[in-house]
Amino acid sequence: MVGQKKWLPYVLLIPWFIGFLVFKLYPFFNSLYMSLFKRIQGQVKYVGLQNYVDLFDKNSTWGGLFMNGLKVTATYVLVTVPLILIVSLLVAYVLSRKIKGVGFFRTAYYIPTVLGANVAVVILWRYIFEYEGLINQGLSLFGISPVSWLGTAFGAMISIVLLRVWQFGSTMLIFLNALKNVPETLYEAATIDGASKTSQFFRITLPMITPIILFNGVMRLVETFQVFNGPQLITQGGPLDSTRVLNMVIYQVAFSGGQDLYTGSAMSWVLFIIIMVFTIGIFKSSKYWVYYQD
Amino acid sequence: MKTKKNLINRHKKNVNKTFKYTLLIIAAFVMLYPLLWIIGASFNDGPKSSFWIFPDQFTLEGWKGALKAPGWGSVEGYSLLRALWNTLQYVIPQTLFMTFSTLLTAFVMTRMHFKGKKLVFTIIITTLLMPNTIFRIPMFAFWTSDLMINVWDNELPFLPFLPLWAGGLFAVNSFSVFMFIQFFRSIPIDLDEAAYIDGASTFQVLWHVLIPVLKPIIMTVALLLFISSFNDYQGPLIYRGATSTYPLSLVLPTLGVDSINTYAHVYARSIFGVLLLIIVFFSAQKYFVGNDSDSAIKG
Numbered sequence: 001m002v003g004q005k006k007w008l009p010y011v012l013l014i015p016w017f018i019g020f021l022v023f024k025l026y027p028f029f030n031s032l033y034m035s036l037f038k039r040i041q042g043q044v045k046y047v048g049l050q051n052y053v054d055l056f057d058k059n060s061t062w063g064g065l066f067m068n069g070l071k072v073t074a075t076y077v078l079v080t081v082p083l084i085l086i087v088s089l090l091v092a093y094v095l096s097r098k099i100k101g102v103g104f105f106r107t108a109y110y111i112p113t114v115l116g117a118n119v120a121v122v123i124l125w126r127y128i129f130e131y132e133g134l135i136n137q138g139l140s141l142f143g144i145s146p147v148s149w150l151g152t153a154f155g156a157m158i159s160i161v162l163l164r165v166w167q168f169g170s171t172m173l174i175f176l177n178a179l180k181n182v183p184e185t186l187y188e189a190a191t192i193d194g195a196s197k198t199s200q201f202f203r204i205t206l207p208m209i210t211p212i213i214l215f216n217g218v219m220r221l222v223e224t225f226q227v228f229n230g231p232q233l234i235t236q237g238g239p240l241d242s243t244r245v246l247n248m249v250i251y252q253v254a255f256s257g258g259q260d261l262y263t264g265s266a267m268s269w270v271l272f273i274i275i276m277v278f279t280i281g282i283f284k285s286s287k288y289w290v291y292y293q294d
Numbered sequence: 295m296k297t298k299k300n301l302i303n304r305h306k307k308n309v310n311k312t313f314k315y316t317l318l319i320i321a322a323f324v325m326l327y328p329l330l331w332i333i334g335a336s337f338n339d340g341p342k343s344s345f346w347i348f349p350d351q352f353t354l355e356g357w358k359g360a361l362k363a364p365g366w367g368s369v370e371g372y373s374l375l376r377a378l379w380n381t382l383q384y385v386i387p388q389t390l391f392m393t394f395s396t397l398l399t400a401f402v403m404t405r406m407h408f409k410g411k412k413l414v415f416t417i418i419i420t421t422l423l424m425p426n427t428i429f430r431i432p433m434f435a436f437w438t439s440d441l442m443i444n445v446w447d448n449e450l451p452f453l454p455f456l457p458l459w460a461g462g463l464f465a466v467n468s469f470s471v472f473m474f475i476q477f478f479r480s481i482p483i484d485l486d487e488a489a490y491i492d493g494a495s496t497f498q499v500l501w502h503v504l505i506p507v508l509k510p511i512i513m514t515v516a517l518l519l520f521i522s523s524f525n526d527y528q529g530p531l532i533y534r535g536a537t538s539t540y541p542l543s544l545v546l547p548t549l550g551v552d553s554i555n556t557y558a559h560v561y562a563r564s565i566f567g568v569l570l571l572i573i574v575f576f577s578a579q580k581y582f583v584g585n586d587s588d589s590a591i592k593g
């Protein structure tokens with residue numbers, strides 16, 4: 001700052017700049033470029049937008065799987081994101097109200113977030129949801145007959161949604177912090193005016209943290225659109241492709257079976273465009289529901 | 295009349311409080327029960343067929359074979375310790391380098407004046423929202439190109455995992471940069487200025503003034519990077535090299551229940567697979583969930 005050399009910040013930013021060029025900018029445009037090519041009889045040829053046209057053609061090699069993947073991913077995202085937001089906000093709200101042992105509860109609720117994404121735990125999720133597994137054992141205590149979780153489309157989807165909702169910890173911590181920053185005077189004034197706890201929640205708490213709801217919503221949206229571990233390891237996309245999400249299809253096309261980096265790139269771009277449309281839509285809508293303090 | 299109302303109110307408050315704690319404890323129990331059940335199941339002979347934690351038929355067989363990995367690349371003598379070491383060969387460099395490079399980037403972004411700062415900030419925020427999927431295929435093409443493949447497709451230490459940690463050298467994790475920027479902003483600039491007036495250099499300010507203040511935050515970011523790298527599955531899956539270099543995340547899924555591996559084995563190995571994660575989390579969590587260091591993660 002004082003007597004700082006003019007070139008120093010630029011030199012210190014060189015690593016970041018190389019990272020941006022090599023790991024972000026180059027692959028971003030290269031995947032767009034690659035999506036315009038196709039390997040035909042061993043030769044890579046320019047095909048324009050043909051890969052994209054094929055993706056939406058049910059009779060092409062990957063079209064059926066891709067369109068199914070879109071549907072499955074959309075279902076997963078639209079169920080998972082609101083659930084994570086609601087659960088984490090409720091838990092954060094209860095914890096923010098002068099509770100003894102907050103530290104204990106915060107740690108307890110955060111543990112699944114640390115462990116839940118690990119392959120070792122994801123594998124066990126399968127055993128927990130299998131016919132003789134923990135969930136059905138638990139249900140039987142209440143006299144509910146066992147459910148074939150992994151054998152039905154609906155049950156399989158529930159098992160992967162629950163795996164993700166279980167890891168609501170980071171979202172909760174961000175909400176918790178935002179809730180602590182809501183000025184106590186607002187609640188005091190409302191209490192004096194005789195407002196109930198419920199109406200305080202909807203009229204003070206919620207509006208005050210709408211910027212954080214926006215932030216958490218967008219971050220979780222971008223992340224859940226790319227879900228992979230759960231469906232890949234628990235359901236393997238089954239039964240009958242009912243949990244074969246887009247990222248699994250892309251992995252299959254580009255890496256495991258197809259070795260077709262070109263179609264895979266086209267799929268990544270469609271996924272990217274969908275995520276961007278959702279993100280921009282949410283940001284555009286934010287002026288109607290997000291409250292910004294100045 | 296007044297005292298009666300007060301009494302009822304206090305009673306209501308107590309009921310409310312009890313209700314709240316009961317709810318919180320039940321919720322914690324529901325969330326952690328699957329993990330406890332797995333511990334019980336690792337001592338159980340055969341498939342576990344009850345809801346309760348305690349094993350139906352006690353056995354130590356699972357834990358006796360917990361470190362063995364029969365069927366891993368059909369090579370005798372490979373153990374899960376080796377798989378753990380393979381995992382650490384990308385987790386350690388990734389965590390160390392990424393923490394340092396993103397800290398440095400955030401320091402420049404918040405404590406120095408230069409032209410183009412706004413543009414750099416916009417780029418960081420934009421890349422924060424970019425899905426990783428879009429970068430994956432061209433990066434794979436890059437790492438498997440003739441030029442790069444010879445650098446990492448070998449069995450030397452650390453190098454076979456280069457594609458998984460090289461980004462750490464170049465601050466590519468925008469979320470860490472963003473978090474550090476938020477944290478730096480919460481530290482009054484007067485602190486630096488006092489040091490500059492005393493004749494300190496830029497690096498002395500970073501090293502002797504800011505880093506000590508930022509220690510809990512650095513630990514938090516490092517912990518989050520450690521967790522996400524340790525839990526990475528798709529990365530190791532794509533940049534799979536020789537069988538001997540398989541990390542835990544590739545070895546564990548191949549060890550399902552079969553004629554050699556019992557349920558107890560599978561559960562015990564899974565617990566071993568996350569043991570280090572648990573140890574690291576609990577030793578670092580006093581910096582993390584236990585205090586307000588998450589206070590700068592704001593929208």
